[in-house]
Amino acid sequence: MKQLWVFIKKESKHIFRDSRTLGVLFLMPLAQILIFGYVISTEIKDARIGVYNKANDYTSHQVTERLISSGYFKVVAYFSNKAEMETSLRRGNIQMAVVFPGDFGNLMQSSDGAPLQLVADASEANTAQMLVNYAQGIVNRYGWEKTGDIDQTTLPIQIDVRMFYNPSLKGVFMSVPGIMAMILILVSAMMTSISITREKEFGSMEVLLISPLKPWQIIVGKVAPYVLLSFVNAATILLVGILIFEVPMNGSWLLLGFINLIYILLSLSLGIFISTVANSQMVAMFISLFALMLPTILLSGFIYPIENMPDPLQWLSLLMPPRWYIQSVKDVMFKGAGFFVVWKELLIMISFLSAFMILSVKNFKIRLE
Amino acid sequence: MRKAESSMDVIKVDKLVKKFGDFTANDHLSFQVKKGEIFGFLGANGAGKTTAIKILCGLSAPTEGRVEVAGFDVEHQTEKVKKSIGYMSQKFSLYEDLTVFENIRLFGAIYGLSAGLIRERSERMLKNLGLYEQRNRLIGNLSLGWKQKLAFSVAILHRPQIVFLDEPTSGVDPVTRRQFWELIYQAAAEGITVFITTHYLDEAEYCDRVTIMADGKIEALETPRKLKKQFDCETMNEVFLKLTRPH
Amino acid sequence: MVSVTNLTKTYGSVNALNGVNVQVKESELFGVIGPDGAGKSTLFRIILSLLLPDSGEVEVWGFDPVKDYRKIRQMVGYMPGKFSLYEDLSVEENLGFFATVFGTTIKENYHLIKDIYQQIEPFKTRPAGKLSGGMKQKLALSCALIHKPKLLVLDEPTTGVDAVSRSEFWEMLQKLKKQGITILVSTPYMDEASLCDRVALIQKGKILDVAAPSEVVAGFDGKLFGVSGGNMYHLINACKSFEGVESVFPFGEELHLTFKDRDDHSEALMEFLRGKGFDKLNIRLIRPNIEDRFMSLMSSESFHE
Structure with a gap:
């Protein structure tokens, strides 16, 4: 036991004496969440839009009014023909145009609904998507109110957009669990895999293998300091999210902590697993980046919603641990869900964790080949 | 007159001082190296050898003193100095993932040789080494001995006035080491000055003259024969130990 | 006490060891002399149980490195070719770490390393990465000795080290030998062969000769x-x-x-x-x-x- 303890102590010293890396570890999550938060929260305020109203009836004026009063949009131009509208868009005078067809009000009462066109400046794809999302929400709500469709089953106004529907961009707080998933997997997996392969590269692993230390002791010793570090990171992101971006926290802190602990251990075991197949720090880093980072960003529902993916990618996303983490954190934080709501996600993560732990210990070589 | 003098001494170091903060790495070094001379530069780890070589190659500026290499001032005519020297170290020699000929072409081009000249010289060089048949093999597949011999030949491909060799023969088998020295003798006979550091003290005896550095100062500068006589030693190893071992 | 018979090891198409036979006696300072790539490290790592042989017999005090690797690992001290200390830990921390990991304390075996360690003790709070080559070498030797191994395996301990530190290092090995430790050391420097009791000359995975240094020289026939x-x-x-x-x-x-x-x-x-x-x-x-x-x-x- 004493051997394990000195090993953990030694590992912690490596971490704390490398002040540059340590700085990056703590500042990176902070920078990430501030960047994400800033980009998402500031873009959508007084967005410049133009209106091309072919109907000019009461309903179309009311919809325009709704858009303006939401605070998100500011109408800076009214067009009388298509060419004017396109010029304005091209010059960047407006970010989005709303096009009402003739007879808009009457069409809304028909069974097919009224067609409404939203033309967004897609050169800034993210902004365009958000603008369209916001406008869509506002217009739909108006439509349901007017037709008295409380169940919101029909769409009295058919909005014609050629961009992807992207609910995850609704607000900054939706991205906090995603950022946490990414940072934690990065810090945990990459740092542990690098710190183990560094010993291999350095030659000290040979001496450790010769020593009476057992494989599990080396693994636990490597991992323990990073558990703490990752926890601090998770807490930083949460605090910044809650204090600066007013992310709601409706659930149990204890449960949230437990979910994080499981996810951190899972990421660490992934890191160890990577180090058993990689022989150099560089290989370890690239595996971590490409095998963990990118799938986390692309397939976990962090940026691209899972329900919009083609089926094969949806199946693939089932295998992404961050998916289950993001899901459960969202449930706990936003919906205030308890253990009995998120037990399934937890169970999946624990299964992943055990699988990787077993694989790592089995794969850990007691020799050099 | 000056011209004639500078053609004799290709390296002139006059009261060179290099300080890092309070630490004096080179303490008033003065020496000259003649054209075509094989000049051994020895010293314990940390004696200031590496610092001095960096200054001679124009990679670092002297704190005080004047250093001329190939007739150029290393501090102010760095680019010209770099064109007149070749460099080879044990740590990095050639790119492992390029072929023999690709390496030659690369380094030839870096030193501004025309494609025709590179082809002509590399052919002669490879035939001389007996490596011509292997010119399309990857460097990584050659033995260490071949790599070192080839790296040396590449370092003098552009006919520099001086070639700096930093522990070129570490870990090489004794026969290959002899072959390496034959290449050095050949280069020196062709008028290239060879400036070499080594940990093999028996190799010091191959040099025309040897300096031994300790604590940033030059403790001795003589021919190996005279040094052995002066310190009454059988080998250069004993001379070295006498000079550098703390008393 | 170390016996190697017909040992063969290949990496892909490279014959790292090709029918190697070596016997090392108890309390002997045994040198393996040869250039880089001759197979010195591979031989040592197989003896240390870090690599598996392709064929041949290896015995270390009667133990087989394949089956009884735990036993062997308990009785050897090893200094790999690369500098294997933790550069960001101090001299003292490095030694303490290896002592604990090998299940002992600095105090318990201080007498073993005293002569060597005393020379670097004044710098015990300095990070190992900031030591000179010779001092690093002394620290690495102390770390390899701290658990009182029966067999000390040193892979090219003097490579890249200046002549002064090298001669000091060989003096330390002579002292350790007198304390009854069997030492297996490799070097590319031929002149160091005369400092060993017996040497094996190795080249391209083959042993050219095994004998006392004077006998090796005597084998030179002709003028x-x-x-x-x-x-x-x-x-x-x-x-x-x-x-x-x-x-x-x-x-x-x-x-x-x-x-x-x-x-x-x-x-x-x-x-x-x-x-x-x-x-x-x-x-x-x-x-x-x-x-x-x-x-x-x-x-x-x-x-x-």
């Missing part, structure tokens, strides 16, 4: 001549062009030369060289050294390229 005078490069070429010359190698200020029938043709050579314009010639019969022997063994195995 060896030292030739000097005039420009080295031209002298080498001239000697090579003399019919009857077998080998010519520069050795410092002299050339070492043998004739094909290993006999004395120095008079004829002298005449030949004079005819080529060499006047200050000196040819003398000399005693071969380990390196001469190594090279003649290499050429008889037709190893060199």
Whole structure:
């Protein structure tokens, strides 16, 4: 036991004496969440839009009014023909145009609904998507109110957009669990895999293998300091999210902590697993980046919603641990869900964790080949 | 007159001082190296050898003193100095993932040789080494001995006035080491000055003259024969130990 | 106490070890001498149980490195070729770490490392990465010794270290040997062979000779001549062009030369060289050294390229 303890102590010293890396570890999550938060929260305020109203009836004026009063949009131009509208868009005078067809009000009462066109400046794809999302929400709500469709089953106004529907961009707080998933997997997996392969590269692993230390002791010793570090990171992101971006926290802190602990251990075991197949720090880093980072960003529902993916990618996303983490954190934080709501996600993560732990210990070589 | 003098001494170091903060790495070094001379530069780890070589190659500026290499001032005519020297170290020699000929072409081009000249010289060089048949093999597949011999030949491909060799023969088998020295003798006979550091003290005896550095100062500068006589030693190893071992 | 019989190991198509036989006795300072890539590290790692042999027998105090690797790992101390200490930990922390990991304390075995460690103790709070080459070497040796191993395995401990530190290091090994520790050490420096009790000369995975250093030299058959005078490069070429010359190698200020029938043709050579314009010639019969022997063994195995 004493051997394990000195090993953990030694590992912690490596971490704390490398002040540059340590700085990056703590500042990176902070920078990430501030960047994400800033980009998402500031873009959508007084967005410049133009209106091309072919109907000019009461309903179309009311919809325009709704858009303006939401605070998100500011109408800076009214067009009388298509060419004017396109010029304005091209010059960047407006970010989005709303096009009402003739007879808009009457069409809304028909069974097919009224067609409404939203033309967004897609050169800034993210902004365009958000603008369209916001406008869509506002217009739909108006439509349901007017037709008295409380169940919101029909769409009295058919909005014609050629961009992807992207609910995850609704607000900054939706991205906090995603950022946490990414940072934690990065810090945990990459740092542990690098710190183990560094010993291999350095030659000290040979001496450790010769020593009476057992494989599990080396693994636990490597991992323990990073558990703490990752926890601090998770807490930083949460605090910044809650204090600066007013992310709601409706659930149990204890449960949230437990979910994080499981996810951190899972990421660490992934890191160890990577180090058993990689022989150099560089290989370890690239595996971590490409095998963990990118799938986390692309397939976990962090940026691209899972329900919009083609089926094969949806199946693939089932295998992404961050998916289950993001899901459960969202449930706990936003919906205030308890253990009995998120037990399934937890169970999946624990299964992943055990699988990787077993694989790592089995794969850990007691020799050099 | 000056011209004639500078053609004799290709390296002139006059009261060179290099300080890092309070630490004096080179303490008033003065020496000259003649054209075509094989000049051994020895010293314990940390004696200031590496610092001095960096200054001679124009990679670092002297704190005080004047250093001329190939007739150029290393501090102010760095680019010209770099064109007149070749460099080879044990740590990095050639790119492992390029072929023999690709390496030659690369380094030839870096030193501004025309494609025709590179082809002509590399052919002669490879035939001389007996490596011509292997010119399309990857460097990584050659033995260490071949790599070192080839790296040396590449370092003098552009006919520099001086070639700096930093522990070129570490870990090489004794026969290959002899072959390496034959290449050095050949280069020196062709008028290239060879400036070499080594940990093999028996190799010091191959040099025309040897300096031994300790604590940033030059403790001795003589021919190996005279040094052995002066310190009454059988080998250069004993001379070295006498000079550098703390008393 | 270490016995290696017909050991073979290949990496892909490379024969790292090719039928190696070596016996190391108790309390012996045994040197494995050969250039880089000769197979020294591979041999050591197999003995240490870090690599698996392809075929052949290895026994370390009767234990098999494949089956009884735990037993072997408990009784060996190892200094790998690369500097294996933690550069960001201090001298003291490094030693303490290895002591604890090997299940002992600095206090318990201080007597073993005292002579060596005392020299670096004044710098015990300094990070290992900031030590000079010689001091790093002493620290690494202390760390390898701290658990009182029966067998000390040192892989090229003196490579890249200056001559002063090297000679100090060999003095330390002599002292350790006297305390009864068996030492297995590898080196590419031929001149260090004479400091060992017995040596194995190794080249391209094959053992060329195993004997005491004096016996190795005695194995050099025929006469060896030292030739000097005039420009080295031209002298080498001239000697090579003399019919009857077998080998010519520069050795410092002299050339070492043998004739094909290993006999004395120095008079004829002298005449030949004079005819080529060499006047200050000196040819003398000399005693071969380990390196001469190594090279003649290499050429008889037709190893060199």
